[in-house]
Amino acid sequence: MDLQFDPSIPVEAATTPPAVWYTDPRVLELERRNVFEKAWVAVGRADQVAEPGRYFTGDVVGNPFVVLRDESGKLRAFHNVCRHHAAVVAQECGKARELVCPYHGWTYRLDGSLRTAPRMGRMEGFDPKEFGLPPISVATWGPLVLLDLDGHAGGENNPRDLAIDAAPLIGPLDELGFEHMRWVERRTYEMNCNWKVFVDNSLDGGYHVAYAHEGLAEGLAFDGYRTELFERSAIQVCESSGADERLGEKVVYAWLYPNLFINRYGRMMDTNIVYPTAVDRCEVVFDFYVDADVPDGDDLQEWAAKRRLRKAIGASHVIQNEDIEICESTQRGLGSMSFRTGRYSSQLERAVHAFHGMLYRDLSCEATSISSESPRGGSV
Known part of the structure; x- marks a missing residue:
């Protein structure tokens, strides 16, 4: 084109x-x-995740995300897609101690790691440590929360720095x-x-x-x-x-x-x-x-x-x-x-x-x- x-x-x-x-x-x-998968994109407000356990969700060009404050107070963001069969895990916004997929009950800690995968039976080549929610780079600027969906805005060969951009x-x-x-x-x-x-x-x-x-x-x-x-x-x-x-x-x-x-x-x-x-x-x-x-x-x-x-x-x-x-x-x-x-x-x-x-x-x-x-x- x-x-x-x-x-x-x-x-x-x-x-x-x-x-x-x-x-x-x-x-x-x-x-x-x-553009949207390789740039810092504003998605919400810092007051929405002011306390541990608070979270909000959204979608940017077909990529569901969740932003939360974990138990230690650290701001985190993840692709809000279950590692089992791709259902959206967290819904809307609120406060939670863990994130539970409404489809089959796979449960994730607030650091994104997989806590439980119920009724899976005998499995080969399955390491729970490799099945956490994929992280997203997250930053705040004033009252705003911004995400870099691919984890390194601009890609590995063209990294974006939010502080420089803003x-x-x-x-x-x-x-x-x-x-x-x-x-x-x-x-x-x-x-x-x-x-x-x-x-x-x-x-x-x-x-x-x-x-x-x-x-x-x-x-x-x-x-x-x-x-x-x-x-x-x-x-x-x-x-x-x-x-x-x-x-x-x-x-x-x-x-x-x-x-x-x-x-x-x-x-x-x-x-x-x-x-x-x-x-x-x-x-x-x-x-x-x-x-x-x-x-x-x-x-x-x-x-x-x-x-x-x-x-x-x-x-x-x-x-x-x-x-x-x-x-x-x-x-x-x-x-x-x-x-x-x-x-x-x-x-x-x-x-x-x-x-x-x-x-x-x-x-x-x-x-x-x-x-x-x-x-x-x-x-x-």
């Missing part, structure tokens, strides 16, 4: 990737193997209290679009805001909108116009490749994690946080803070629904026989262009091994 994109062409002269990047299941398969974002976010935010609510949105449509939309330098988000646009001073690009991340900063008190003095939109957005504004922060679920569908998980010193109780001051919080989350919900509408519209257009490639705004869409370059570099190492025939939506 020829990906038909040259990241060396400057944004002023470049065309966007062909529509098949967003409509061809073979591209999604490339992304599964070369380094450009750490200082600016820490200045805004990123490490000490308090989680308050989660909302999950199902979208009928390719995951990259959501990423493109969020990285477009505010280009779509004036047209798709009338309410938000009134609160931002676009003349001061600026974008900073880094090797595996970007920051977009926009001063507030003062029309929307929830935004504070400025809004900071941070992005870590491939799928994590951190949006800081006023006394709040929300994180958006986008997961592909099909070539034309994705799931976006929003977690909302407030500054640690925002009152949280039952007196009048706390009730006032809670009302402001509910209002802010409600405003975010409206904005996300507007984004869903425009992203799903874009996905429909990408399937048209009339569209193959587009162009970038050199003024605003530099981060989108950079994202496509990062993605191309991850995909191109394997793409040539795939047949050049493609479904409707553009030739490859």
Whole structure:
């Protein structure tokens, strides 16, 4: 497969990737193997596993996982697949002393080792020590938990270092209290679009805001909108116009490749994690946080803070629904026989262009091994 994109062409002269990047299941398969299974991917929150025995589960591009805190307090992650017949072991989230497969009762300790395999009878060549849950590299960054599914992000010949990848974002976010935010609510949105449509939309330098988000646009001073690009991340900063008190003095939109957005504004922060679920569908998980010193109780001051919080989350919900509408519209257009490639705004869409370059570099190492025939939506 020829990906038909040259990241060396400057944004002023470049065309966007062909529509098949967003409509061809073979591209999604490339992304599964070369992006999501070989990068640090945000999957949850540290407060979900704050105590020994606490765990949560999830799935990244068809890979069920479980993240837990073991008895000694060590954070661990495993592929959540029983070594017997591949059933998913841990369910949803909670607290446990051990993990028991609901299919045949194989039981695993919180360090991943196999504790019991009942009613197996006489067996040859079976060493229980070799049948523990396969470990996954896990790390925390501020309130977030991230996984490296293959155990060495990027592969043995191309290891990824989370600290290096996130380094450009750490200082600016820490200045805004990123490490000490308090989680308050989660909302999950199902979208009928390719995951990259959501990423493109969020990285477009505010280009779509004036047209798709009338309410938000009134609160931002676009003349001061600026974008900073880094090797595996970007920051977009926009001063507030003062029309929307929830935004504070400025809004900071941070992005870590491939799928994590951190949006800081006023006394709040929300994180958006986008997961592909099909070539034309994705799931976006929003977690909302407030500054640690925002009152949280039952007196009048706390009730006032809670009302402001509910209002802010409600405003975010409206904005996300507007984004869903425009992203799903874009996905429909990408399937048209009339569209193959587009162009970038050199003024605003530099981060989108950079994202496509990062993605191309991850995909191109394997793409040539795939047949050049493609479904409707553009030739490859």
